[in-house]
Amino acid sequence: MARVELKDAYKQYGKGQAPAVDGVDLTIDEGELVVLLGPSGCGKTTALRMIAGLEALTAGELWFGDRLVNGDPPDRRNVGMVFQNYALYPHMTVEQNLVFGLKAARAPKDEIRRRVAEIAGLLGLDPYLGRRPKELSGGQRQRVALGRALMRRPSVFLMDEPLSNLDANLREQMRIELARLHAQLGITTVYVTHDQNEALTLADRVVVMDGGKIRQCGTPGEVYGQPADAFVAGFIGSPGMNLWTAGWDDDGESVWLGERALRLPRSFLPVLEELGPSVTVGIRPEQLGLSHTGADVEVTCQVELLEQLGSHAQLHAEVALSEQAAGRLVARLDAALEVARGEQLVLTAPSGAVHLFEAGTGRRVDVARRSPATAFVR
Ligand SMILES: Nc1ncnc2c1ncn2[C@@H]1O[C@H](COP(=O)(O)OP(=O)(O)OP(=O)(O)O)[C@@H](O)[C@H]1O
Numbered sequence: 001m002a003r004v005e006l007k008d009a010y011k012q013y014g015k016g017q018a019p020a021v022d023g024v025d026l027t028i029d030e031g032e033l034v035v036l037l038g039p040s041g042c043g044k045t046t047a048l049r050m051i052a053g054l055e056a057l058t059a060g061e062l063w064f065g066d067r068l069v070n071g072d073p074p075d076r077r078n079v080g081m082v083f084q085n086y087a088l089y090p091h092m093t094v095e096q097n098l099v100f101g102l103k104a105a106r107a108p109k110d111e112i113r114r115r116v117a118e119i120a121g122l123l124g125l126d127p128y129l130g131r132r133p134k135e136l137s138g139g140q141r142q143r144v145a146l147g148r149a150l151m152r153r154p155s156v157f158l159m160d161e162p163l164s165n166l167d168a169n170l171r172e173q174m175r176i177e178l179a180r181l182h183a184q185l186g187i188t189t190v191y192v193t194h195d196q197n198e199a200l201t202l203a204d205r206v207v208v209m210d211g212g213k214i215r216q217c218g219t220p221g222e223v224y225g226q227p228a229d230a231f232v233a234g235f236i237g238s239p240g241m242n243l244w245t246a247g248w249d250d251d252g253e254s255v256w257l258g259e260r261a262l263r264l265p266r267s268f269l270p271v272l273e274e275l276g277p278s279v280t281v282g283i284r285p286e287q288l289g290l291s292h293t294g295a296d297v298e299v300t301c302q303v304e305l306l307e308q309l310g311s312h313a314q315l316h317a318e319v320a321l322s323e324q325a326a327g328r329l330v331a332r333l334d335a336a337l338e339v340a341r342g343e344q345l346v347l348t349a350p351s352g353a354v355h356l357f358e359a360g361t362g363r364r365v366d367v368a369r370r371s372p373a374t375a376f377v378r
């Protein structure tokens with residue numbers, strides 16, 4: 001096992017090209033599972049390939065424990081990797097795929113046999129050892145790829161969207177298996193995905209990236225409950241947080257955002273005054289309701305569409321942010337709700353559900369402490 005540390009790491013692929021990884025500082029503790037999460041092109045794979053030794057750092061340092069490994073080739077880093085396309089050898093059996101790396105490294109036969117038995121047992125591959133990859137299901141193939149990466153007892157385990165080729169049910173099943181495997185083996189793991197369900201359920205800590213930079217690094221609870229900025233707030237959650245940027249005014253009884261779209265209690269006044277004439281207000285879709293008792297926040301919206309999802313319904317609506325501009329609203333509501341397109345609806349939320357962000361920078365302001373929130377970057 002090893003602690004992995006990136007210090008002010010940069011990767012620029014070509015002259016004049018924006019850096020793919022842009023000054024990343026990140027420590028992954030021994031035995032920890034850290035998920036890199038972010039939109040396409042934000043630098044997740046590049047960061048992972050840098051740790052694996054498949055891409056050289058343009059600048060910065062990479063440490064495994066107390067060893068600087070910038071110059072070490074991949075085979076000296078003892079990392080196991082699993083990619084989205086499992087890249088199994090099609091002409092080899094499962095067993096041959098598993099042992100290939102160890103054989104190439106001239107490991108003793110007894111050792112190889114012992115490892116195959118152990119890994120096959122761990123991943124339930126015993127019945128398939130004699131089959132070729134094309135005779136396996138997607139989930140079984142993925143397990144072989146995992147097994148192959150584990151054969152050499154890696155001290156760091158790197159996974160790049162390993163489940164994205166699987167259908168939804170299988171993905172969920174494999175996600176649980178991965179969590180179990182990690183709990184059992186405790187290998188320091190960096191896991192890349194753009195699926196936030198995977199991120200929030202698997203991660204000890206989630207690293208939210210955008211444009212090569214870390215926006216926030218925190219536990220699943222932190223990135224969901226105390227997003228560092230509006231980007232993280234909008235990215236985390238399914239769907240993400242509703243965000244409305246508009247001017248506000250105070251009529252002596254309540255504070256209003258936009259064209260009387262959102263009513264807030266006057267207790268928000270001091271923070272709003274600090275933030276200036278225009279702010280970004282955020283409320284999660286699952287925290288909006290029709291009849292919250294004790295709710296002191298109201299959002300007035302125009303119904304566009306109600307999606308029935310079985311267990312609940314998802315409302316899509318517009319809120320009037322200014323005379324010219326409407327903002328979008330999504331709310332998770334009771335499946336029994338009946339509304340018509342164009343209807344005006346007043347949704348409520350408790351004031352604790354309201355997040356405030358600086359309109360310019362997007363930084364979240366802690367309403368309780370009235371100071372800019374700091375990102376949990378370790
Ligand atoms: N070999 C390469 N040469 C030049 N540019 C590259 C190369 N690989 C990646 N990039 C660029 O670097 C940036 C980051 O790419 P990267 O593959 O790390 O993103 P990602 O977060 O893994 O995205 P995705 O979710 O789509 O896999 C992108 O702008 C991409 O176009």
Ligand SMILES: [Mg+2]
Nearest residue numbers: 044045046160
């Ligand atoms: Mg990628």
